Amino acid sequence: MDKKVIILLFICLTCLLLVSTVNATEINNNTLSSQGISYQIADDLSNDDIQVLLDNANDGDTFEFTSKEYKNVSLVVDKKLNIVSATGSIVYVSDGISAKAQNLSIDKTFGFYFTNNSGGSRLSGITIIFDLNDYGVIVDSSDNTIIKNNKVAGSQKAG
Numbered sequence: 528m529d530k531k532v533i534i535l536l537f538i539c540l541t542c543l544l545l546v547s548t549v550n551a552t553e554i555n556n557n558t559l560s561s562q563g564i565s566y567q568i569a570d571d572l573s574n575d576d577i578q579v580l581l582d583n584a585n586d587g588d589t590f591e592f593t594s595k596e597y598k599n600v601s602l603v604v605d606k607k608l609n610i611v612s613a614t615g616s617i618v619y620v621s622d623g624i625s626a627k628a629q630n631l632s633i634d635k636t637f638g639f640y641f642t643n644n645s646g647g648s649r650l651s652g653i654t655i656i657f658d659l660n661d662y663g664v665i666v667d668s669s670d671n672t673i674i675k676n677n678k679v680a681g682s683q684k685a686g
Contacts, residue, residue, distance in 0.1 A: 563587035570594035578602055578627050592616035592653060601625040603633075605642040612652040620657040620681070635661040643668040650674045657681035 566580055568590050581590065581602060589609040594616060601621040604610070620638040633640060638655045641648055646669050655663040655677060663679040666672050 563589060565589040565591060568592045568594075568597075570597050574599055574601055574621060574625060578625065581606075581608065582627075584608060586647075592618070599623075600638050601628060601636065601640075602638070603627045603631065603640045603642065604645045604648055606644055607647040608645070609649045610639070610651070610653070611649070615652060615654060617654045617656060620655065620660040620663060622660060635665070637662040637665050639663075640665045641667060641669040641672050645672060646670040648672045651676045654678040654680070 563585055566584070566588065568577060568580075572580075577590075577600075581604060584590070584606065586607040587609075589611060592610070592612040593614060595614070597616060597618045599621040600618045601624065602610075603625070618638050620636060622636060624634065624636060628637075628640065631642070636657075637660070638657055639650055641650075641664075648669065650664065650673070657663040657679070658681045660681060663681060664674060664677075666674065
């Protein structure tokens with residue numbers, strides 16, 4: 528082959544590789560980070576919508592609560608996830624038991640329930656209001672789960 532043809536092929540191959548290499552930083556309102564995908568959770572999502580996102584997430588994914596208030600929250604965390612709020616979001620615990628909790632035979636009301644599979648998870652920056660509910664946060668045999676920089680207010684149900 529002619530030297531010019533080889534150089535031209537090399538340049539074309541290099542250009543093709545550069546074009547095919549994409550640095551994806553945003554996918555459907557989800558941002559890729561070095562430790563997983565970061566989901567922005569707005570208050571227009573229902574508890575069931577958020578639970579589906581949690582269930583379909585991978586270990587290391589982050590869920591950032593970005594709105595001021597969330598109502599009727601009862602989320603089961605069963606993998607290593609980061610649940611955070613940089614804006615001091617307020618979460619009001621649901622007075623009912625979610626379908627996911629019922630499937631796991633959980634009979635208490637709660638805002639966040641960390642199962643034994645959620646080891647290494649983090650909950651940070653959220654105010655959890657659980658008036659007339661059983662618990663704000665439950666950590667059930669979950670090793671290395673970090674619950675910090677949160678505010679929890681409420682009282683357990685009578686009885």
